[in-house]
Amino acid sequence: SAVYLPVTPSNVCKPRRLYIEFKDVGWQDWIIAPQGYLANYCHGECPFPLSESLNGTNHAILQTLVHSLDPHGTPQPCCVPIRLSPVSMLYYDNNDNVVLRHYQDMVVDECGC
């Protein structure tokens, strides 16, 4: 038998708000725009049983099952980004050229287990 700790809705796997300001990492001199962007991140538990809202893979469903049987031997699945969206960046390169570049996988839109 396994002991199930209650998981409140606030700590299940979901996107959390994270605003990245380029000034904080010292990149404000060469990145023209944007000054920052809402990148978000995934955090939270993937509890047994995985509900549909947690977008679990088949692998995650089985891992939670095994975890529920042997909590010490197998960890819970991880909460990871499953849908990301792009950001456009305007910056100076090493030759002082102005560059507009389209970057994929910069913003977390959706998380899953």
Place this chain on the structure above:
Amino acid sequence: LKTQERLFLNSLGLSARPKPSTHRRVPSVLWRMFKRTSTRENDTHERDPCMVSEYGVRGNIVRFVQDQGRLVSGWSGSCHGCVEKYMFFNMSVLQPVEQLSLAQLEIKFQWDMFRTPRFLLGPQALSVSLYKVLRATLRGASHEAHRRLVLSQSVQLEPEAGSLTLDLTALAQNWRKPGHNYGLVLELQLHPVHTQATDIFMSQNLVNAIPLGPTVTLPEFHASLVVVSLNPLQCRSRQRR
């Protein structure tokens, strides 16, 4: 932290954190494109991120490559009303993986309204000749034999400004090969369109009396190469969910 930063910069095609010497003005077209793409990113996820609609070509990187050339002879040189400029665009800024989609030369002419005689601000015709430099020449040798005419065109300058665009994609593609980029030579010759004012000015042989140089200038011009390229590794097609 340094490793993480290096990995991210490498994915941007940068070897190190850039340290811009001068903060160049961002071309208005780039601002427009940036604002449009940023708005669209918020609106929808269904657009093609690998298409630059402004230029109608595939790509996910747009660069305004700076001209690193120099003026050979200015407006006030021995040839009155003409100018010769050597232009060099460093194409090594493109990563080998990038596919070049477009290289468009843009030359913008701008009159200095405060230092140019008013009669010269009227309609002007400008002969533009652009040469590809084929190989390096030694000092004192004839440069003409080592260059090939790419464009010869007359441009009607508007009263205050004018511009010229030219597709140099094939040429720029060749410049990416090591040892193939010897740059371009631009020759400009100004022909004032005859008006009553200019005719009087010319008939009185006053044109040579224009104190060209520090006090009066002919049109200033600025050249840049718009380069659109596609990094296929950073361009996955977005699947409809």
